[in-house]
Amino acid sequence: MSNKTIYINKPSITDLEISYVNDAITNGWGEKCYDYINKFEKTYSNYIGVKHTLATASCTGAIHIALMALGVKPGDEVIVPELTWIASVEPVLYIRAKPVFVDVQEDTWCIDPKKIKEAITPKTKAIIAVHLYGNMCEMDEIMQIAKEHNLFVLEDAAEAIGSEYKGKKAGSIAHIGTFSFHGTKTLSTGEGGALTTNDTDLYEKSKVFNDHGRNPKDPENKMFWMRNYGYKYKISNLEAAMGLAQVERAEELVKRKREIFYLYKELLNDIPGKINAEQDYVINSCWLPTFVFDKSLNFDRDGFFKYMTSLNINSRPFFYPLTSLPMFEDKPQNVVSYDIYYRAINLPSYHDLTNEDIKLVVDSLKQYLKK
Numbered sequence: 001m002s003n004k005t006i007y008i009n010k011p012s013i014t015d016l017e018i019s020y021v022n023d024a025i026t027n028g029w030g031e032k033c034y035d036y037i038n039k040f041e042k043t044y045s046n047y048i049g050v051k052h053t054l055a056t057a058s059c060t061g062a063i064h065i066a067l068m069a070l071g072v073k074p075g076d077e078v079i080v081p082e083l084t085w086i087a088s089v090e091p092v093l094y095i096r097a098k099p100v101f102v103d104v105q106e107d108t109w110c111i112d113p114k115k116i117k118e119a120i121t122p123k124t125k126a127i128i129a130v131h132l133y134g135n136m137c138e139m140d141e142i143m144q145i146a147k148e149h150n151l152f153v154l155e156d157a158a159e160a161i162g163s164e165y166k167g168k169k170a171g172s173i174a175h176i177g178t179f180s181f182h183g184t185k186t187l188s189t190g191e192g193g194a195l196t197t198n199d200t201d202l203y204e205k206s207k208v209f210n211d212h213g214r215n216p217k218d219p220e221n222k223m224f225w226m227r228n229y230g231y232k233y234k235i236s237n238l239e240a241a242m243g244l245a246q247v248e249r250a251e252e253l254v255k256r257k258r259e260i261f262y263l264y265k266e267l268l269n270d271i272p273g274k275i276n277a278e279q280d281y282v283i284n285s286c287w288l289p290t291f292v293f294d295k296s297l298n299f300d301r302d303g304f305f306k307y308m309t310s311l312n313i314n315s316r317p318f319f320y321p322l323t324s325l326p327m328f329e330d331k332p333q334n335v336v337s338y339d340i341y342y343r344a345i346n347l348p349s350y351h352d353l354t355n356e357d358i359k360l361v362v363d364s365l366k367q368y369l370k371k
């Protein structure tokens with residue numbers, strides 16, 4: 001048993017984060033109250049390789065703003081993956097559009113382009129491609145389908161900060177990308193998120209939606225007047241100060257996540273099952289090492305979590321198929337999603353986790369399988 005708790009994730013905090021946040025809290029007021037936000041957005045755009053970043057209070061908020069900017073209206077259909085965190089889909093419901101759940105691929109656990117094609121109707125407006133656990137969706141195929149059917153694509157890259165597909169970073173490929181900087185993510189601001197795009201028109205619309213509908217093009221002498229209502233999912237200068245330090249360290253943070261993943265991969269090699277995919281043309285930033293146990297092992301997920309908790313080791317279940325939740329209609333036709341979730345787990349991964357900690361996690365997991 002570990003005499004310290006091994007968490008599932010936590011941020012890496014160094015003197016850099018502390019010094020920027022200290023500066024923001026001491027000096028970042030008055031005319032300086034947006035300085036860290038501006039620097040963070042600029043540095044993030046450079047890192048992701050996009051023209052524009054809009055920092056937000058959360059990824060959920062960024063998705064809501066993005067769907068509004070894309071012009072998704074009540075009654076429109078938005079194609080979404082069956083397996084993802086609910087936050088990828090909730091903003092579709094906020095707009096009273098209809099999420100159409102499609103199955104994922106067996107290897108990447110990301111939305112299956114073939115199933116997207118089958119789900120398109122005259123009402124389809126957009127596709128949300130979620131890069132699950134750092135794994136990358138098949139973006140070329142998805143973008144081609146979108147082009148043929150005149151659809152927008154939103155990349156939910158909340159879990160894939162730093163992942164790359166054919167040399168392009170997650171969140172830079174589709175019309176719009178979204179990110180989360182929640183405390184569990186590879187880069188963190190405590191709570192926070194971002195919307196990224198190369199499309200200046202979409203960026204400007206997003207900014208207006210994120211500022212209560214206030215449009216800088218409206219007459220200057222009409223302060224507090226606006227033609228449309230909007231929302232407010234803004235990040236604070238304090239959070240952006242932490243974000244700036246984190247994005248300046250992004251390569252180091254992603255490098256350690258990848259080292260952790262590859263050690264797990266090596267140590268789990270003798271267990272029948274599947275670990276996160278990394279296609280030849282992908283760099284997986286390995287947010288959460290995830291293992292799907294082979295059916296032959298009759299894996300008991302609940303027993304596993306109980307056992308690991310008793311050893312002070314946090315682990316997590318794979319997401320439920322969203323249509324199995326009470327507020328949606330069951331869709332067991334999404335067979336891959338319904339088949340894998342119960343035998344799949346996420347393992348701890350954070351910068352300060354030692355290689356000995358990782359060995360302890362895997363040894364404990366193997367002990368459990370022998371029971």
Ligand SMILES: Cc1ncc(COP(=O)(O)O)c(C=O)c1O
Pocket residue numbers: 057058059060061084085087088130156158159179180181182192193
């Ligand atoms: C795939 C995915 N999308 C969206 C979100 C929402 O992020 P946030 O908590 O920043 O709103 C998360 C967060 O865990 C996520 O994993």
